[in-house]
Amino acid sequence: xxxxxxxxxSEEALLVLYANGDSxxxxxxxxxxxxxxxRVATRMLGDGSEAEDVAQEAMxxxxxxxxxxxxxxxxxxxxxxxxxxxxxxxxxxxxxxxSLEEAAEPEDGKPAVVDLMIDADRAEALxxxxxxxxxxxxxxxxxxxxxxLTNPEIAQVMEIGVEAVESLTARGKRAxxxxxxxxxxxxxxxxx
Amino acid sequence: xTMGDKDKTHDPLEVFFGAARAATPEPSPALLARVLADxxxxxxxxxxxxxxxxxxxxxxxxxxxxxxxxxxGWRTVGGLVTATxxxxxIGFAGSDRLSDVAAGYLGGGAVEVLxxxxxxxxxxxxxxxxxxxx
Numbered sequence: 001x002x003x004x005x006x007x008x009x010s011e012e013a014l015l016v017l018y019a020n021g022d023s024x025x026x027x028x029x030x031x032x033x034x035x036x037x038x039r040v041a042t043r044m045l046g047d048g049s050e051a052e053d054v055a056q057e058a059m060x061x062x063x064x065x066x067x068x069x070x071x072x073x074x075x076x077x078x079x080x081x082x083x084x085x086x087x088x089x090x091x092x093x094x095x096x097x098x099s100l101e102e103a104a105e106p107e108d109g110k111p112a113v114v115d116l117m118i119d120a121d122r123a124e125a126l127x128x129x130x131x132x133x134x135x136x137x138x139x140x141x142x143x144x145x146x147x148x149l150t151n152p153e154i155a156q157v158m159e160i161g162v163e164a165v166e167s168l169t170a171r172g173k174r175a176x177x178x179x180x181x182x183x184x185x186x187x188x189x190x191x192x
Numbered sequence: 193x194t195m196g197d198k199d200k201t202h203d204p205l206e207v208f209f210g211a212a213r214a215a216t217p218e219p220s221p222a223l224l225a226r227v228l229a230d231x232x233x234x235x236x237x238x239x240x241x242x243x244x245x246x247x248x249x250x251x252x253x254x255x256x257x258x259x260x261x262x263x264x265g266w267r268t269v270g271g272l273v274t275a276t277x278x279x280x281x282i283g284f285a286g287s288d289r290l291s292d293v294a295a296g297y298l299g300g301g302a303v304e305v306l307x308x309x310x311x312x313x314x315x316x317x318x319x320x321x322x323x324x325x326x
Contacts, residue, residue: 018231019238026231034219034227042217052223059227063234122211129208145209173205181204 011076012069019066026063034059036077036147037084043142044088046131054091058083074156081143081157089135129179137172144169 006014006028014032017025037058041051061083062076069076130138136158143149143157144165154165203209219227 018235021235021239023232023235026235027228030224030227030231034224035216038217038219038223043212048217051217052220055219056223056226056230060230060234063231066234067238122208123215126205126208126212145205146212176205176208180208 012071015062015066015069015076016071018063019069029062030059033062033077033080037080040081040084040142040147041088043127043130043146044085044135044138045091046127050091051088054084054087057087078153078156081147081149082159085139085143085157089139092135125180126176129176132179133172133175137168137175140165140168141172141176145173 006024009017009025009028011029011032014025014029018029034055037055038051041054041058042048045051045054058080062080130141133141139158140154143154144151149157151162151165151169154169155162158165
């Protein structure tokens with residue numbers, strides 16, 4: 001298939017082409033979907049190396065499922081969001097044994113939230129705060145506020161109702177607000 | 193400014209979300225290469241282990257197609273139809289006319305022979321079979 005056509009093709013069409021042996025479709029899907037898988041995994045896990053593993057594993061599952069893909073039943077991106085989120089959640093559960101209170105604290109040698117704020121590295125401060133949220137809240141907040149999905153889309157990814165999504169994101173944001181703004185003076189929150 | 197934009201400016205978390213969105217991690221060339229290698233390997237496996245054409249949604253089978261599948265296809269159904277019609281004909285025409293049909297197929301002499309065949313062996317044959325004679 002021509003390169004232009006591949007750029008414009010839907011993810012589902014590309015997956016069907018891949019399943020029929022089209023290597024160019026595999027490249028197009030890789031370039032289109034791997035960044036998204038890595039983004040979500042990184043924001044869920046807060047660890048680049050683990051996130052790469054999860055992104056690769058999620059893409060591998062996509063390649064494997066391609067021949068049996070049922071057209072029209074689910075969006076490829078929705079399916080991939082779900083697989084990445086579930087793989088990341090599995091890894092988070094394996095890390096357990098650490099209480100939420102302990103998880104909220106930065107590990108020794110890592111910069112505290114206050115330092116990150118002084119460095120104006122809000123993205124990393126958010127990542128630290130996200131890490132202390134319960135898995136489902138974190139997943140909902142990441143998909144809503146960092147990936148920009150709508151609540152119905154998130155409901156599909158998480159296989160729950162829209163109201164449950166709203167509840168998860170609201171609770172997650174309340175907790176984040178408390179963590180990030182609770183010491184606003186100390187953190188220099190008002191200065192930028 | 194839309195309502196959503198206004199909401200965002202009042203959301204104290206938005207500066208953090210915005211910063212995080214701007215700091216998007218990009219996949220390394222090594223990761224992309226591994227993903228592509230997986231794609232190629234999976235494609236090879238599809239070729240070796242089964243139909244690798246993408247399976248579109250399988251249409252539901254109609255009632256006749258389902259019945260045919262259960263009975264074993266058109267060939268089996270053809271035999272069943274023939275046997276059923278033959279039974280019906282015998283039932284209507286009666287067994288007397290069977291000899292006429294047999295004569296038509298086998299000739300008149302054959303029908304007479306059929307009528308005299310002893311289907312139950314006599315004592316001598318039975319004794320021979322049991323090894324008691326002589």
